[in-house]
Amino acid sequence: xxxxxxxxxxxxxxxxxxxxxxxxxxxxxxxxxxxxxxxxxxxxxxxxxxxxxxxxxxxxxxxxxxxxxxxxxxxxxxxxxxxxxxxxxxxxxxxxxxxxxxxxxxxxxxxxxxxxxxxxxxxxxxxxxxxxxxxxxxxxxxxxxxxxxxxxxxxxxxxxxxxxxx
Numbered sequence: 815x816x817x818x819x820x821x822x823x824x825x826x827x828x829x830x831x832x833x834x835x836x837x838x839x840x841x842x843x844x845x846x847x848x849x850x851x852x853x854x855x856x857x858x859x860x861x862x863x864x865x866x867x868x869x870x871x872x873x874x875x876x877x878x879x880x881x882x883x884x885x886x887x888x889x890x891x892x893x894x895x896x897x898x899x900x901x902x903x904x905x906x907x908x909x910x911x912x913x914x915x916x917x918x919x920x921x922x923x924x925x926x927x928x929x930x931x932x933x934x935x936x937x938x939x940x941x942x943x944x945x946x947x948x949x950x951x952x953x954x955x956x957x958x959x960x961x962x963x964x965x966x967x968x969x970x971x972x973x974x975x976x977x978x979x980x
Contacts, residue, residue: 880902880906881906881909881910881913881925882902882905882906882909884925884929885905885909885925885928885929885932886902886905886932889902892905895936895939896939896941896942896943909925911972911975911976912924912968912972915971915972915975916968916971916972920968923968924965924968927961927964927965927968928965930961931961931962931965934950934954934957934958934961937949937950937954938950938958
């Protein structure tokens, strides 16, 4: 056993036997200033505010939801019909552009129409992704044509904004 270890044990044994005098507790309590606890919270306020300012935007960024999910649900749904992760990212960038170009109400309406269009495109696509409108039954074909006429103004507006560089 080293000398340091022996000294430590002896001091611990001696400290356990020592009993402080009762008046020592009173003197210690008299020396503590209970009137000014504000110093601690003031010192902790700045780091707390700084940490909050840094963590809230990080949490908001970490919680990003893809606009593509509003149409496809998830990347797995796109992959089930033959799409890839790159297709999903490309579609996401197009939707971000559309959101920046269209107003909130227009964009919400555009997303609804786009979701319906995607439904019909999946119904009439072959394994290579080529669209065959003749696969649709007559009622669906009429609904598809009506949907195309409803969504075309949005596509025109987006293409115009893209060509003008907005």
